[in-house]
Amino acid sequence: MTDKDAExxxxxxxxxxxxxxEHLKGMCSGLLDLExxxxxxxxxxxxxxxxxxxHSLKGAARAVNxxxxxxxxxxxxxxxxxxxxxxxxxxxxxFDLLQEALDLLTRILPDAGAERTQDAKALQRQxxxxxxxxxxxxxxxxxxxxxxxxxxxxxxxxEKNRNxxxxxxxxxxxxxxxxxxxxxxxxxxxVQEVTPLLPLSDSPVQxxxxxxxxxxxxxxxxxxxxxxxAKLASSQRVLDMRTVGTIFGAWKKEWARVGPQVQELRSxxxxxxxxxxxxxxxxxxxxxxxxxxxxxxxxxxxxxTVEVKSAERDARALGSMVDNLLDDMKKVLxxxxxxxxxxxxxxxxxxxxxxxxxxxLTISGDEIEIDRRILEEMKDxxxxxxxxxxxxxIESSAERKAKGKPPRGTISVTVLPKDDKVELTISDDGGGIxxxxxxxxxxxxxxxxxxxxxxxxxxxxxxxxxxxxxTTSPIITEISGRGLGLAIVREKVEKxxxxxxxxxxxxxxxxxxxxxxxxxxxxxxxxVRLGERLFVLPAMYVARVLRVKPEDVKxxxxxxxxxxxxEPVAMARLASVLELPETNAGADAVVLLPxxxxxxxxxxxxxxxxxxxxxxxxxxxxxxxxxxxxRNVAGATVLGNGQIAPILNVTDLLKSAVKIAAFSSLRSLDxxxxxxxxxxxxxxxxxxxxxxxxxxxxxxxxxxxVVTAVDGADGFTRLKSGTFDIVVSDVDMPRMNGFELTAKIxxxxxxxxxxxxxxxxxxxxxxxxRGIDSGANAYIVKSSFDQSNxxxxxxxxx
Amino acid sequence: xxxxxxERQRVLKARAAVxxxxxxxxxxxxxxxEIIEFLLADERYAIxxxxxxxxxxxxxxxxxxxxxxxxxGVINMRGKILSVVDLRIFFDLPNRGLSDLNKVIIxxxxxxxxxxxxxxxxxxxxxxxxxxxxxxxxxTEIRAEYLLGVTKERLVVLDGGKILSGPDIVVHEEV
Numbered sequence: 001m002t003d004k005d006a007e008x009x010x011x012x013x014x015x016x017x018x019x020x021x022e023h024l025k026g027m028c029s030g031l032l033d034l035e036x037x038x039x040x041x042x043x044x045x046x047x048x049x050x051x052x053x054x055h056s057l058k059g060a061a062r063a064v065n066x067x068x069x070x071x072x073x074x075x076x077x078x079x080x081x082x083x084x085x086x087x088x089x090x091x092x093x094x095f096d097l098l099q100e101a102l103d104l105l106t107r108i109l110p111d112a113g114a115e116r117t118q119d120a121k122a123l124q125r126q127x128x129x130x131x132x133x134x135x136x137x138x139x140x141x142x143x144x145x146x147x148x149x150x151x152x153x154x155x156x157x158x159e160k161n162r163n164x165x166x167x168x169x170x171x172x173x174x175x176x177x178x179x180x181x182x183x184x185x186x187x188x189x190x191v192q193e194v195t196p197l198l199p200l201s202d203s204p205v206q207x208x209x210x211x212x213x214x215x216x217x218x219x220x221x222x223x224x225x226x227x228x229x230a231k232l233a234s235s236q237r238v239l240d241m242r243t244v245g246t247i248f249g250a251w252k253k254e255w256a257r258v259g260p261q262v263q264e265l266r267s268x269x270x271x272x273x274x275x276x277x278x279x280x281x282x283x284x285x286x287x288x289x290x291x292x293x294x295x296x297x298x299x300x301x302x303x304x305t306v307e308v309k310s311a312e313r314d315a316r317a318l319g320s321m322v323d324n325l326l327d328d329m330k331k332v333l334x335x336x337x338x339x340x341x342x343x344x345x346x347x348x349x350x351x352x353x354x355x356x357x358x359x360x361l362t363i364s365g366d367e368i369e370i371d372r373r374i375l376e377e378m379k380d381x382x383x384x385x386x387x388x389x390x391x392x393x394i395e396s397s398a399e400r401k402a403k404g405k406p407p408r409g410t411i412s413v414t415v416l417p418k419d420d421k422v423e424l425t426i427s428d429d430g431g432g433i434x435x436x437x438x439x440x441x442x443x444x445x446x447x448x449x450x451x452x453x454x455x456x457x458x459x460x461x462x463x464x465x466x467x468x469x470x471t472t473s474p475i476i477t478e479i480s481g482r483g484l485g486l487a488i489v490r491e492k493v494e495k496x497x498x499x500x501x502x503x504x505x506x507x508x509x510x511x512x513x514x515x516x517x518x519x520x521x522x523x524x525x526x527x528v529r530l531g532e533r534l535f536v537l538p539a540m541y542v543a544r545v546l547r548v549k550p551e552d553v554k555x556x557x558x559x560x561x562x563x564x565x566x567e568p569v570a571m572a573r574l575a576s577v578l579e580l581p582e583t584n585a586g587a588d589a590v591v592l593l594p595x596x597x598x599x600x601x602x603x604x605x606x607x608x609x610x611x612x613x614x615x616x617x618x619x620x621x622x623x624x625x626x627x628x629x630x631r632n633v634a635g636a637t638v639l640g641n642g643q644i645a646p647i648l649n650v651t652d653l654l655k656s657a658v659k660i661a662a663f664s665s666l667r668s669l670d671x672x673x674x675x676x677x678x679x680x681x682x683x684x685x686x687x688x689x690x691x692x693x694x695x696x697x698x699x700x701x702x703x704x705x706v707v708t709a710v711d712g713a714d715g716f717t718r719l720k721s722g723t724f725d726i727v728v729s730d731v732d733m734p735r736m737n738g739f740e741l742t743a744k745i746x747x748x749x750x751x752x753x754x755x756x757x758x759x760x761x762x763x764x765x766x767x768x769x770r771g772i773d774s775g776a777n778a779y780i781v782k783s784s785f786d787q788s789n790x791x792x793x794x795x796x797x798x
Numbered sequence: 799x800x801x802x803x804x805e806r807q808r809v810l811k812a813r814a815a816v817x818x819x820x821x822x823x824x825x826x827x828x829x830x831x832e833i834i835e836f837l838l839a840d841e842r843y844a845i846x847x848x849x850x851x852x853x854x855x856x857x858x859x860x861x862x863x864x865x866x867x868x869x870x871g872v873i874n875m876r877g878k879i880l881s882v883v884d885l886r887i888f889f890d891l892p893n894r895g896l897s898d899l900n901k902v903i904i905x906x907x908x909x910x911x912x913x914x915x916x917x918x919x920x921x922x923x924x925x926x927x928x929x930x931x932x933x934x935x936x937x938t939e940i941r942a943e944y945l946l947g948v949t950k951e952r953l954v955v956l957d958g959g960k961i962l963s964g965p966d967i968v969v970h971e972e973v
Contacts, residue, residue, distance in 0.1 A: 578863035626912035
């Protein structure tokens with residue numbers, strides 16, 4: 001085969017696998033329904049469907065030359081054909097055999113086309129012969145199972161039938177076109193069906209559906225989400241422009257003040273004599289210029305006002321366009337819950353068999369749609385909860401009978417819309433969670449003192465089942481019981497911005513309620529400041545923002561607490577939890593301490609910050625593949641001005657705060673008092689952001705107040721807007737270099753002796769001389785830079 | 799032809815000669831690789847260009863709390879957030895004064911992507927893989943596992959693939 005052919009076959013195989021997956025799911029759910037038992041006319045339809053699915057899969061397998069799958073489907077099809085003709089009665093044994101065959105197909109599909117082991121081939125041959133035997137009228141449950149129902153042999157007829165069927169076929173491909181699974185498969189297949197393809201028939205207006213891979217749609221959604229930053233940026237621009245606009249106001253005021261003087265000057269020019277004429281002429285010129293200036297600035301202002309208005313209009317238009325686009329994009333990626341819940345019937349069937357329990361599953365509300373990414377994330381938690389129901393929840397038939405309950409247990413999965421959220425409940429009618437076992441497990445885990453555990457009320461106790469390491473299962477089974485599962489369920493749900501709770505009643509059952517948001521894209525966040533850094537706290541975890549008087553911070557058991565609504569609440573410093581140097585924002589007198597009360601997983605702690613800047617809409621972005629998981633940081637978002645602000649992970653923060661509290665002793669608030677002296681202030685002029693930050697950090701940690709500038713010109717502007725004790729400047733910078741800046745400082749009488757330290761990569765003697773010539777007080781060469789050296793030089797100069 | 803034209807011709811000829819020069823002895827045996835040479839804290843290093851996405855001027859970055867020291871922070875690269883690593887700290891190189899570090903070289907391979915700090919990009923050129931010597935222990939402080947080799951001009955060629963796939967570079971920490 002040439003490379004091209006191989007490539008083509010590979011593509012065909014991808015399409016085939018996708019299609020096969022749908023056929024398999026169709027067969028599987030059809031069989032499950034049949035097994036449950038349905039009305040006769042519905043049964044005919046179901047059998048027909050299952051038969052067609054098998055037939056289509058066979059045809060598709062043949063088209064891509066997958067003989068093995070084809071032969072297995074052939075055997076399945078023969079069985080279905082007989083069931084369809086009502087010559088082969090269905091028995092539990094037959095269903096088991098058929099499910100076994102489907103399982104095998106599901107297993108071999110992903111590697112379809114690859115060479116298979118002898119064992120696998122043998123297994124398949126055995127399965128095919130068992131299917132053939134079943135078709136010949138023998139029990140579906142072969143020797144290996146041995147307790148099957150009986151079916152009378154009708155060998156001749158069956159054989160004839162099979163042959164007849166297989167001859168008729170060969171036009172499988174056309175039939176496949178109508179074969180569609182109404183339920184889109186979830187994550188395993190890259191392309192998913194959105195809606196059933198209707199046969200092109202009578203209805204006059206045909207809706208047309210196309211297949212688009214979810215990865216492509218997801219990338220489209222991500223790009224649309226990017227537009228959000230355009231929206232934020234444009235409203236930021238408008239704000240900036242308004243600020244610029246206020247400058248005109250200041251100018252107007254000044255102009256109005258000099259107006260009389262201008263008039264006065266005009267009259268001053270009147271008089272006689274040669275000198276007066278000359279003076280008059282130049283004065284007139286100057287005055288004309290001033291008038292012209294006035295006109296220009298006034299018209300500039302008018303023009304600018306118009307521009308601001310249109311920028312506002314554009315920002316608004318862009319804003320609503322982006323919102324609409326995002327809304328629609330999100331809807332495109334909304335999937336019905338059925339795509340997640342469709343896996344349950346089979347799992348419940350298989351697991352309840354393994355456990356020797358009789359369990360029915362009811363699902364309702366699965367047509368409700370939700371963001372696909374949420375469904376994907378919910379798969380594991382859902383499976384875990386359902387397994388829990390089977391493993392711990394529902395009792396064995398004997399036990400149930402003894403309690404006077406119906407022998408078959410029921411698990412119900414319900415989806416209900418709830419405002420702009422969705423509630424997913426998973427409940428069973430089993431024995432309930434034994435609360436005393438939770439209590440003893442909690443005692444054993446030693447996370448709480450014995451007295452505290454004894455005092456816990458039932459609902460409080462129940463909350464601990466979500467804590468890792470708490471399990472009530474006396475034996476650890478393969479399915480569950482390691483005490484980790486529910487902790488993971490809660491972590492996943494909370495990561496999605498949802499909540500999970502549990503209710504239980506002895507002998508009546510257990511209900512898990514999960515409330516989920518409909519989309520994941522954006523959420524509200526609280527922007528806070530620590531020193532110069534900005535952080536976003538997801539608003540859903542912010543119970544309150546508050547301001548507390550320093551004297552209201554009390555220490556309880558040598559830990560800081562505040563009182564809220566009469567109850568003590570633990571307090572932590574966000575800066576120290578984030579391992580940042582403690583800042584002292586208020587400097588002189590902190591009147592009220594801004595705090596954010598964070599609550600998650602039943603814990604609440606008030607975190608002090610330097611400032612609470614407001615609430616905003618944020619889009620959570622990952623930190624890139626290298627930062628797979630960072631402690632206390634969930635991701636980042638791009639603010640309107642293009643700056644990045646980290647989004648904090650509240651669950652982590654609460655854990656970290658507890659950890660820190662355990663190790664650190666009380667430190668009173670006033671220990672951070674500022675020394676009486678005003679800190680020396682430094683202007684750092686440097687064009688490289690890394691060096692600028694490094695210098696700033698070095699100087700700040702040595703007690704200097706630091707202002708930075710990005711080049712000489714910026715430096716000179718900043719110099720004029722503040723008071724500085726010393727300037728530390730780079731030499732090689734755009735716009736105005738360090739030599740020029742130094743010369744300019746020296747030329748301006750106002751700064752006279754302001755010390756200037758040049759830090760430079762230029763190490764030659766000439767450069768050094770040039771630096772001294774320009775008037776610098778010290779010249780430090782970067783290649784031999786050493787922070788103690790810089791600090792030493794600075795101490796000498798001021 | 800006037801004077802400037804003559805001069806122009808001369809310059810163009812000289813350039814053509816440079817361009818036409820046989821690339822460094824196209825060693826019969828051997829795969830050739832393109833490397834990008836860059837300056838990091840006054841030392842010259844090179845990295846295979848297949849691992850380099852682009853070079854980005856570092857205008858701004860946001861430091862992240864609770865990350866190892868070698869993570870400078872994150873940058874906003876056209877809406878995408880990317881981490882930037884300081885290889886000097888990652889490799890435990892001694893601090894050699896102050897340098898600009900205002901360029902970010904974006905490294906990538908399939909799944910992994912991040913930036914590394916650099917002072918300047920010097921050149922791109924082709925070398926033969928077989929012309930690389932294994933490093934001498936005294937030449938560089940960088941651990942041998944991250945080195946592709948050393949050219950005869952003593953240029954240290956880093957193994958981009960190893961840096962990208964090495965387990966140490968990935969930050970994955972729970973509280």
